[in-house]
Amino acid sequence: MIQEKFMRKNEISGEELSQMFFAGAASLSNHASKVDALNVFPVPDGDTGTNMNLTMTSGISELKKQSSHHAGKVSQSLAKGLLMGARGNSGVILSQLFRGFSKAVAEDESVTAEKLALALSQGVTMAYEAVMKPVEGTILTVAKDAAVGAMQAVRQTNDIVQVMKIVLDTAEQSLARTPELLPILKEVGVVDSGGQGLVYIYTGFYQALLGNMPETSPHETMTPEQFQEDRAQIHLKTEDIEFGYCTEFIVKRNMAIPFHQGSFREKMSQFGDSLLVVADDEWVKIHIHSEHPGEVLNFGQKFGELIGIKIENMRDQHAHIVSEDLDKAGNSAEELSESPILPFGIVAVGMGDGISDILKSLGANQIVEGGQSMNPSTEDLIQAAQQLQAEHIIFLPNNKNIILAAEQAGKILGTPATVIPTRSIPQGMAALLAFQLEESAETNKQLMIDAISAVKSGQVTYAVRDTKLEQLDIREGDFLGLFEGEIIVSGQAAMEVGKELLSRMIDENTEIITILYGEGITETESEEFLNELQEAYPEIEIELHRGGQPLYAFIFSVE
Amino acid sequence: MIKIVTDSTADIPKEVAEQWDIHILPLKVLIDGETYLDGVTITPSAFFEKLENASSFPSTSQPSPVEFAEKYQEILDKHGEDTQIISIHLSSALSGTYQSARLGANLLETKANIHVLDSKKAAYFLGMMVVEAAKAAKNGMSVDQCMELIHKMMKEQEEFFVLDTLTYLQKGGRIGKAQAIVGTLLNVKPILSLNEAGEVFPFEKVRGKKKAITRILDECKQYAGEEKVIASVLYGLNRPEAEELRDRLIEEFMIQEITLTEIGPVIGAHVGPQALGVLMYKP
Numbered sequence: 001m002i003q004e005k006f007m008r009k010n011e012i013s014g015e016e017l018s019q020m021f022f023a024g025a026a027s028l029s030n031h032a033s034k035v036d037a038l039n040v041f042p043v044p045d046g047d048t049g050t051n052m053n054l055t056m057t058s059g060i061s062e063l064k065k066q067s068s069h070h071a072g073k074v075s076q077s078l079a080k081g082l083l084m085g086a087r088g089n090s091g092v093i094l095s096q097l098f099r100g101f102s103k104a105v106a107e108d109e110s111v112t113a114e115k116l117a118l119a120l121s122q123g124v125t126m127a128y129e130a131v132m133k134p135v136e137g138t139i140l141t142v143a144k145d146a147a148v149g150a151m152q153a154v155r156q157t158n159d160i161v162q163v164m165k166i167v168l169d170t171a172e173q174s175l176a177r178t179p180e181l182l183p184i185l186k187e188v189g190v191v192d193s194g195g196q197g198l199v200y201i202y203t204g205f206y207q208a209l210l211g212n213m214p215e216t217s218p219h220e221t222m223t224p225e226q227f228q229e230d231r232a233q234i235h236l237k238t239e240d241i242e243f244g245y246c247t248e249f250i251v252k253r254n255m256a257i258p259f260h261q262g263s264f265r266e267k268m269s270q271f272g273d274s275l276l277v278v279a280d281d282e283w284v285k286i287h288i289h290s291e292h293p294g295e296v297l298n299f300g301q302k303f304g305e306l307i308g309i310k311i312e313n314m315r316d317q318h319a320h321i322v323s324e325d326l327d328k329a330g331n332s333a334e335e336l337s338e339s340p341i342l343p344f345g346i347v348a349v350g351m352g353d354g355i356s357d358i359l360k361s362l363g364a365n366q367i368v369e370g371g372q373s374m375n376p377s378t379e380d381l382i383q384a385a386q387q388l389q390a391e392h393i394i395f396l397p398n399n400k401n402i403i404l405a406a407e408q409a410g411k412i413l414g415t416p417a418t419v420i421p422t423r424s425i426p427q428g429m430a431a432l433l434a435f436q437l438e439e440s441a442e443t444n445k446q447l448m449i450d451a452i453s454a455v456k457s458g459q460v461t462y463a464v465r466d467t468k469l470e471q472l473d474i475r476e477g478d479f480l481g482l483f484e485g486e487i488i489v490s491g492q493a494a495m496e497v498g499k500e501l502l503s504r505m506i507d508e509n510t511e512i513i514t515i516l517y518g519e520g521i522t523e524t525e526s527e528e529f530l531n532e533l534q535e536a537y538p539e540i541e542i543e544l545h546r547g548g549q550p551l552y553a554f555i556f557s558v559e
Numbered sequence: 560m561i562k563i564v565t566d567s568t569a570d571i572p573k574e575v576a577e578q579w580d581i582h583i584l585p586l587k588v589l590i591d592g593e594t595y596l597d598g599v600t601i602t603p604s605a606f607f608e609k610l611e612n613a614s615s616f617p618s619t620s621q622p623s624p625v626e627f628a629e630k631y632q633e634i635l636d637k638h639g640e641d642t643q644i645i646s647i648h649l650s651s652a653l654s655g656t657y658q659s660a661r662l663g664a665n666l667l668e669t670k671a672n673i674h675v676l677d678s679k680k681a682a683y684f685l686g687m688m689v690v691e692a693a694k695a696a697k698n699g700m701s702v703d704q705c706m707e708l709i710h711k712m713m714k715e716q717e718e719f720f721v722l723d724t725l726t727y728l729q730k731g732g733r734i735g736k737a738q739a740i741v742g743t744l745l746n747v748k749p750i751l752s753l754n755e756a757g758e759v760f761p762f763e764k765v766r767g768k769k770k771a772i773t774r775i776l777d778e779c780k781q782y783a784g785e786e787k788v789i790a791s792v793l794y795g796l797n798r799p800e801a802e803e804l805r806d807r808l809i810e811e812f813m814i815q816e817i818t819l820t821e822i823g824p825v826i827g828a829h830v831g832p833q834a835l836g837v838l839m840y841k842p
Contacts, residue, residue, distance in 0.1 A: 361744035433747065433764045512767035514745070541767040543746050559766060 007210065009160045013110045014071035020208040021063055021078050025056040027204030027214050028197055035200070038193035047373040048193035051088030051401075054377070055095060056201070058085020071111045075102035075119075083408070084382075088375040090194035092404040093127050093139050095378075097198075100126030113160040117150035120167065131404065137181030139194030145174035146202065161209045168202045175199050188467060243272040243289040246312045247296050251284040254304040259284070264303070271296045289314065344437065344444070345390025348428055349376060349398045349406075352549030355425055355516060362432035364396065371399050371425075372551055381409035385417070392441045393417040394448075398428040400485065416441065420448045423485065424457035425516065425547070426557030456505050458483050458556035460498045463490070479553065494521065494553040495529050502533065505558045510540055514557040516547030521554070529554075561696035561705060562634050564646040566622065566656050567597035568825045569686035570793070575818075579693035584630055586656065588824045590617035597824055606824040607796050607832040616730045619825045621656040627663025631673055643702045644673045647689050647709060650757030651677045654825070674706065679713060679757030683791050683820040684838050688712040691789075691842075716840040717782045719762065719775040720751040720793070723833035731829045750775060751830075759829075772804065772835070776811065779839050786841050787815045793836025795822050804835060815842065 012020070028035075028049075035049025062081025066074055079102035082095035100123035105111055111119070124147045128134050149170030153163045175195045179186040204214055253259055264284070272290030284303065290296050293311045300306060348364035350356055351371035359367055366384040370376035385393045393415050395406040400423045410417035418441055422428040434451035435444055459482045467474045474480065474490050481489030481501030488504060491497040502513065513533070517526040523546070530544045547555055565571070567585040576583055585596040590609050595601035597619075610617065627646070635642055646664070651657040657677045664673040678685045691712065692705045700708075722728065728749075748771035750762040765771040790808055794801035801819055808814060822830065830836075 358744050433766065511770045511773065514766065541769055559770060
C-alpha cells in the first residue's frame with residue numbers, strides 16, 4: 001500500500017519526467033500486441049501497436065542520449081526521436097502530441113501540475129493541426145478528452161500525481177466511448193487501437209509517478225543502438241569475424257533449478273563476445289556472438305525452456321552488407337557525376353520486388369519498402385528523399401496509413417516537397433503516369449491528384465480472425481475482396497474472391513484492368529486467372545504482372 | 560497562277576498530289592547502308608519491314624537548296640515567271656528541310672514570288688493543310704487567302720499520335736532519357752502532339768491503346784462539338800486498326816471528309832509501325 005505522503009507531488013524534475021517517459025514506453029511495449037489485435041478490419045494490417053511501439057522506441061533512444069535533467073530538454077529529446085521514428089498514423093499523431101508537449105515545457109527546469117495540463121493540451125492542438133481531416137473516436141479524441149480532464153483537474157489541485165490520475169481515468173473513459181463515435185468500432189465490437197495505445201502510455205506515466213517502474217517484457221526487440229552496432233562491423237573484413245554467429249534467445253526459467261545471474265554470465269562469456277544477459281525472476285534474455293551457438297543453447301537449456309531463438313550467420317550477413325555498401329557507393333558516385341540535380345525526385349512506397357520494378361519503370365526514383373502492416377517511418381522517407389539530388393520531392397505513400405508520415409517527412413525535409421495522397425499501388429501508378437517532367441510542381445500536383453480519382457483499386461487478402469461485417473460472415477483464413485479499402489466480398493478461394501470483386505469494380509466504361517499477383521500466387525495460377533477473366537471480359541484489355549507483394553494475393557487496378 | 564510545293568514527309572498519296580497538282584520533293588532515307596528516295600524508291604510499308612529488322616537507327620537527309628531551286632525553276636519555266644509558289648514544309652524544329660527550301664528560293668532571281676512556310680507540323684498533319692491550300696488555289700483563291708487558310712489550320716487543327724511503343728522514339732533520341740524509361744514494363748501508350756514551336760511533346764501517357772484512343776477522341780470532341788469536320792487517320796503497318804478508328808470517327812463526329820494516310824519513313828522511324836494518328840479540322 002502506498003502512503004498518501006509519497007503520492008503527493010507539486011512538481012516533478014526533468015529526471016522524474018524522463019522516468020515517466022521510460023515507463024510510458026515500457027507499458028506500451030508490453031501491450032503492443034494487444035493494441036495490434038484491436039485493429040478494426042480483419043485484414044492483416046493489425047500494426048497500430050507495432051507502429052506506436054517502434055515510434056516510442058525511437059523517442060526513447062533519443063531520450064537516452066540526453067544527459068541533461070532539464071525538463072524542457074528531456075521532452076525535446078523524446079519529441080525529436082518520436083518525430084524521426086514516426087510510423088503509421090497513430091505513430092505520427094503520437095509524435096505530434098509530444099511535440100506540442102515539449103514546446104510547452106521548453107523553458108522549464110521542472111514541471112508543475114498546471115504546466116503538465118497545459119503541455120498535454122498543446123500536444124492535442126498540434127496533433128489536430130497535423131491531421132487534415134481529424135476523425136473522432138480515435139487516439140485524437142482520447143488525447144483531447146484527457147487534456148480537458150487535466151485542465152479541469154488543475155483548478156482543484158496542484159498535485160501532479162492526482163492530475164495524472166485524472167488524465168488516465170478520463171483517457172480510459174474516453175477510450176470506452178470510442179465505439180459510440182466511430183460506427184465501425186461498434187460493429188466489430190472493439191475500442192480504438194491508437195487510443196488504447198495512448199492509455200497504456202499514460203498508465204506508465206501514472207505508475208512512474210507512484211514509483212512503480214513497469215518492467216519491459218523479455219520480448220523487447222533489438223534496440224536501434226544494437227542494430228547499429230552490428231552495422232558498424234562494415235569496417236571489418238568478413239574473414240576477421242572471430243565469432244561467426246549472432247545468437248539470441250530467452251530462457252523461460254525452470255524454477256526448480258537455482259539460477260545466479262553473475263555466475264551464469266561468467267560461464268556464458270566463455271562462449272564468445274558481445275554478451276548481454278538480462279534477467280528477471282522468470283526470464284533470462286541472452287545475446288551473444290559465438291562460434292558454437294549449439295553449445296550456448298545447450299548451456300542455456302539447463303536452466304529452463306528456450307524460446308525466441310534467433311541465430312544468424314554474421315559472416316554471410318557481413319559479406320552482404322559490405323557488397324550492398326559497395327553497390328551504394330558505386331551508384332551514388334555515378335549519380336553525382338552524371339546527373340547533378342533533378343528538377344523532381346519521386347519517392348514511392350511499395351512492397352514486393354515486382355511492384356518496385358513497376359513503380360520504377362513508371363518514373364519513381366526511390367522506392368521505400370513498406371505498405372500494409374509495414375509502415376515506413378518519417379525518417380525512412382526522409383532518407384530516401386535525401387538520396388536524390390532533386391529540387392523538389394514528390395512523395396507517393398500508396399497507403400492510407402503512410403500519408404501522414406509522408407506529410408511529416410515533407411515538412412522536415414528542407415527541400416520543397418509535395419505529398420500526393422495515394423492510398424493504393426494502383427493510385428500510385430496512375431499518379432506516376434500523369435506526372436509531366438516539364439510542368440511545374442503545382443501543375444503536377446493537380447495532374448497527379450486528378451489521375452488518382454480516375455482509377456479504381458481492389459485488393460484480395462485474407463482474414464486474420466473471425467468477424468461479422470454487415471452481411472458478410474468472415475472466418476479466419478478466408479479470402480477478402482476489398483474495393484477502395486472496404487471489404488465487399490469474402491470466400492475460400494483467392495481466384496473466386498478476385499473474380500467476384502472484379503465483377504463489382506467493372507462497369508461499362510472500364511477499358512483496362514491491371515492485375516498484380518502477390519507472393520502467394522504462382523505464375524501458372526495467375527495465368528489461369530487471366531485466361532478466365534479474358535473469356536469473361538473480351539472487350540477489356542487485361543494486363544498481368546507479378547507484384548511479389550506479401551499479404552495480398554491480388555491487387556487490381558481498374559480504369 | 561498559284562503552285563503548291565511540299566516535301567515527302569507530308570505523306571500525301573500520289574493520286575491526291577496528281578489530282579491537285581502538288582509538287583513533292585523527296586527526303587532521302589538511309590537504312591542498313593542503302594539510300595532511298597522517300598516515296599519514290601521506297602514505300603512506307605517496305606520501309607517499316609526494313610525498320611523492324613534494321614541493325615541501326617535509320618537516318619534521313621533533307622533535299623539540298625539546289626534541288627529546291629531546280630524544282631522552283633522548273634515550275635516557273637513551265638507556268639511562267641509570274642507564277643506564285645507556296646512551299647510548305649516539315650517543322651523546322653524537326654528537320655532542316657524548311658531551311659533548305661528558303662536557301663533554294665534565295666538562289667533564284669524571282670524570289671519575290673516564292674513563299675516558303677514552316678508548317679510546324681509533320682506527316683499528314685502537314686499534308687492536309689497542303690491539300691487544302693492546293694484545293695483553295697485551284698478554286699481561284701488568292702495567295703494571301705491560301706496563306707491565311709494555312710495559318711488558320713496551323714493554329715486550330717487537332718492532331719495526336721498514339722504510339723504503340725516508346726522503343727522507336729527512344730532509339731531516335733527524340734525524347735529525353737527520363738521520359739523514355741517511363742512505362743517500359745506496363746502497357747503504356749504515349750500520346751504525342753505538336754506544340755506551337757513545331758516540337759513533338761508528350762501530351763499524356765495512358766494505360767492501354769483503347770484508353771489512349773478514347774482520350775484523344777474526347778479531346779477532339781471538345782474541339783469539334785457538333786460542327787462539321789474534315790479528318791484523317793494516320794497509320795503504319797496497322798491499316799485494319801486505322802479502318803476501325805475511321806469507322807468510329809464517322810459514327811461519333813459530323814464528318815465532311817475523311818482520309819486514311821500512310822505514315823512515311825521519316826516520321827515513321829520515330830513513331831514506329833504500329834502508331835495511329837488522328838487529325839481533325841473544322842473548315
